[in-house]
Amino acid sequence: MNLDEATMSFAPDMIEMLARARADLRMGVPVVLDGASPVIMFSIETLTPQRLTQIKTLGTEAVLVITVQRANTLKAPAYDGDIARIALPKTVDTAWITAIANPADDLRAPMKGPLQCQRNGDATAHRAAIKLIKSARLLPAALVVPVSGAAEFATTNALTLLDLAATQTHLAALSPLHPVIHAALPTTVSDVGRLHVFRPEDGGEEHYAIEIGN
Structure with missing residues (x-):
């Protein structure tokens, strides 16, 4: 075995790990963020009653994280500036949580408060959770729960x-786009045109461009 073979790793890199995390969140599987204050994060859009029950058994304080725009609609103070952290009442169900996060039913169920928003503590992981969920094209709302021993918890x-x-760094960067395919596409503007499809390196949504003329 040569040196290159001995040092080669099949482990996913950070871009691939983020793509895996997005897929997990879309399926309703939580993701662990390991930092100074480790947390487990759930997408509100795909949160199930079964997982909410499991969250309540962890014995730690869960926080519902929403964007400042949603907080303003709910008249909830966004002490962190761009997000609001709402303490999760112990007796609520997924319907209540979804109603807080999703404006679709605001006219049918306008009364949602009072909401107890957190003012103190580090919101770094909560902010990253919202950015990761946005990058997965999910409703921008997360349920964040503190955990101890992030690596062991994730493995178990x-x-x-x-x-x-690393997650913050990669989410702040624009992913390179790679061409996938192109084809002729006549339009009413021009008989000579082409459609180009590009795929981002981070596994995000494909991008389309229309070329008109020669």
């Missing part, structure tokens, strides 16, 4: 583990 529960600092 077979969950994706992300380094918080």
Whole structure:
């Protein structure tokens, strides 16, 4: 065995780990963020009653994280500036949580308060959770729960583990786009045109461009 073979790793890199995390969140599987204050995060859009029951058995304070725009609609103070952290009442169900996060039923169920928003503590992981969920094209709302021993917790529960600092760095960067395919596309504007499809390196949504003329 040569040196290159001995040092080769089949482990996913950070971009691939983020793609895996997005897929997990879309399926309703939580993701662990490992930083100074490790947390387990859930997408509100895909949260199930079964997992909410499991969350309540952890014995730690769960927090519902929403964007400042949603907080303003709910008249909830966003002490962190761009997000609001709402303490999760112990007796609520997934319907209540979804109603807080999703504006679709605001006219049918306008009364949702009072909401107890957190003012103190580090919101770094909560902010990263919202950015990760947005990058997965899910409703921008997360349920965040503190955990101890992030690596062990993730391994025990077979969950994706992300380094918080690396996650922040990659989410702030624009993913390179790679051409996938192109084809002729006549339009009413021009008989000579082409459709180009590009796929981002981070596993995000494909991008389309229309070329008109020669």
